[in-house]
Amino acid sequence: MSCEFESLEKSLESHLPEAELAEVKRILFGKETVKLDLPAFALEAASERDFELKAFKFDASQEQLRPPRRTRVGLVQHKIVLPTDAPVLDQINAIHSRVGEIVEVAAMCGVNIICFQETWTMPFAFCTREKEPWTEFAESAEEGNTTRFCQELAKKYNMVIISPILEREELHGKLWNAAVVISNSGNVLGKSRKNHIPRVGDFNESTYYMEGDTGHTVFQTQFGRIAVNICYGRHHPLNWFMFSMNGAEIIFNPSATVGGLSEPMWSIEARNAAIANHCFTCAINRVGTETFKNEFTSGDGRKAHHEFGHFYGSSYVAAPDGSRTPGLSRTRDGLLVVEMDLNLNRQVSDKWSFKMTGRYAEYAEKLTKAVGQDFKPKIIKE
Numbered sequence: 001m002s003c004e005f006e007s008l009e010k011s012l013e014s015h016l017p018e019a020e021l022a023e024v025k026r027i028l029f030g031k032e033t034v035k036l037d038l039p040a041f042a043l044e045a046a047s048e049r050d051f052e053l054k055a056f057k058f059d060a061s062q063e064q065l066r067p068p069r070r071t072r073v074g075l076v077q078h079k080i081v082l083p084t085d086a087p088v089l090d091q092i093n094a095i096h097s098r099v100g101e102i103v104e105v106a107a108m109c110g111v112n113i114i115c116f117q118e119t120w121t122m123p124f125a126f127c128t129r130e131k132e133p134w135t136e137f138a139e140s141a142e143e144g145n146t147t148r149f150c151q152e153l154a155k156k157y158n159m160v161i162i163s164p165i166l167e168r169e170e171l172h173g174k175l176w177n178a179a180v181v182i183s184n185s186g187n188v189l190g191k192s193r194k195n196h197i198p199r200v201g202d203f204n205e206s207t208y209y210m211e212g213d214t215g216h217t218v219f220q221t222q223f224g225r226i227a228v229n230i231c232y233g234r235h236h237p238l239n240w241f242m243f244s245m246n247g248a249e250i251i252f253n254p255s256a257t258v259g260g261l262s263e264p265m266w267s268i269e270a271r272n273a274a275i276a277n278h279c280f281t282c283a284i285n286r287v288g289t290e291t292f293k294n295e296f297t298s299g300d301g302r303k304a305h306h307e308f309g310h311f312y313g314s315s316y317v318a319a320p321d322g323s324r325t326p327g328l329s330r331t332r333d334g335l336l337v338v339e340m341d342l343n344l345n346r347q348v349s350d351k352w353s354f355k356m357t358g359r360y361a362e363y364a365e366k367l368t369k370a371v372g373q374d375f376k377p378k379i380i381k382e
């Protein structure tokens with residue numbers, strides 16, 4: 001059942017009376033996000049290419065001194081294309097071509113910044129703990145084929161591309177889970193390496209790579225200041241916070257996560273980060289169930305098995321005022337196009353003032369003590 005269940009929004013819409021639905025949506029999702037009109041040819045192309053295309057916009061109030069700062073983001077979720085035992089290069093090329101056709105539709109929709117899912121060029125094979133052939137999917141962030149592919153697309157469509165890959169740093173013999181940020185000029189702006197490596201469920205990523213060393217880099221693009229908090233980093237509120245302290249206006253969260261593990265948390269974490277940090281957040285998850293030739297165990301008493309999933313998609317965008325778009329499907333490839341007026345960040349900040357009321361200097365001092373050897377927690381007992 002859980003794999004076929006299309007989406008929470010669809011279920012609410014088909015079962016609730018109209019008036020009640022509006023109230024349920026207001027309480028659950030915040031101020032309603034307005035649907036964005038897209039060109040008919042883009043909708044047709046998406047339907048022909050068999051992926052879901054949804055579009056929404058977040059408006060801000062008209063200001064007297066600043067013009068609106070509208071930017072359009074695109075979130076891509078997709079299944080792997082070939083079986084996981086197909087030749088490595090065939091698998092990569094097939095995914096390039098699938099995502100390439102989605103990016104083409106994003107360009108028809110006027111997308112300025114597009115972000116792909118975590119390690120988008122490969123199966124999420126880290127569950128297996130086998131090194132071969134999975135490490136062969138790793139590529140140079142600066143010069144790999146996938147980066148070259150994205151550079152062409154970025155230039156062609158005048159689009160910033162966030163390309164999360166398995167990175168190989170040849171010189172030092174290191175692998176990383178990293179997002180390459182490619183400017184709309186086609187130049188590699190830089191990369192952001194995954195800060196927190198999971199040790200939960202079948203996410204055996206610590207077998208392959210270490211915690212990232214790029215800190216909380218923010219990238220100034222023509223379309224806004226962006227940052228990338230890769231997957232498991234979304235469980236760490238301070239991780240979002242540090243990107244925001246460096247000035248991020250939009251924080252992308254390319255992910256790969258499965259229903260049994262994280263689905264009840266999914267709709268909360270990125271949305272909470274948008275609220276707490278007065279910024280936009282974009283949560284992206286892959287779709288599908290991935291099957292591996294060799295059985296692997298999950299360390300939970302279950303028999304060894306071949307399948308990892310169900311990756312439940314449900315990619316969405318959250319705004320600083322607590323509102324959010326509906327999610328993409330739990331089962332289908334999709335593109336979510338969202339227009340946002342970045343002026344909303346400062347407007348909400350002026351209203352709620354979390355950055356001003358936060359006692360950060362005090363937290364920093366106390367936290368330094370709390371993680372020290374001689375720390376005594378402040379607990380008063382009778």
Ligand SMILES: NC(=O)NCCC(=O)O
Binds near residue numbers: 232
């Ligand atoms: N890819 C990844 O870090 N997944 C961990 C599980 C989760 O964060 O939901």
